[in-house]
Amino acid sequence: MVQTAELLLDAATEGAVVAQWHRLVDADLPSQARHAGATNRPHVTLAVADAMPGGLDVPLAAAASDLPLPVLVGPLVVLGGRRHVLARLLVATPALLALHTAVAEVTSRCPGPGELLAPGAWTPHVTLARGLTGPQVADALATLGAPVPLEAQVTGVRRFDGDTRTTRLVAGVDERVG
Template structure:
């Protein structure tokens, strides 16, 4: 399985990592606890079973000169469930929605959407702050994360591939 992700400019990346650090310092669930080399703030655009050379070329053409792309991280977003996830919403600009739709279309038959999260009108762009929250964590995570500024303006500067099986990342498109 492969994840196609937008990476953030240095300043926005650092601001999100500061969110992670504040949660960690409060002894709460945080993406800062994931110390793997692949862990960095990102916006997942799509998932694919495989990325053959022709599909990678199609994705690169679809993204083209779209990067850098202005992004605005807004308020907190909770994905409910048995183990909730807290994220920062990424405001869905027309340019961002168009880019995500183009990437999904370029993936063609390789696109995977097991939970219906990446289809037009169903995708919720976000940057994860904390995952797998326990029953007593949600309120505290929201309190600490809610101390952050509501709007954070930045840019997406790279489209990265994360190969979940091989545990490797690679740049597909970088801002010019």
């Protein structure tokens, strides 16, 4: 099952993203708010692999030693092919790209998918909805309009374990739990 390393956002930004999720639900559109998993929350995926050994936690924490990191959550973006993903882009600052590159180096020997998350190919974003059809994309864009850019903070890095459906904080703080 999939393993990931993910950036966590400050509480205010997380709340603003969740509000957008609920606006999509209120418009009867796909939304991450419909994902009932206990670990579901706004995040930015840094790395994905089929397996990430627990021994990576210490080097991941070292890679993220400069947290908190200011970021700008920018415009909407539509990703994907036949079915689409609606997301908010993060502006790719040198500091954010350096953090991503450091995490990519730590996870570079992990087996499995990762091409889309390689340095130079990564599109930092926070997912709002998955699996949208073309007409649903148009409706979602109309529903959300042009979101105001959000000055935000990356506050932590967590690991998600798809086998156990659990997460653990490996760097920084999780403002959701204090």
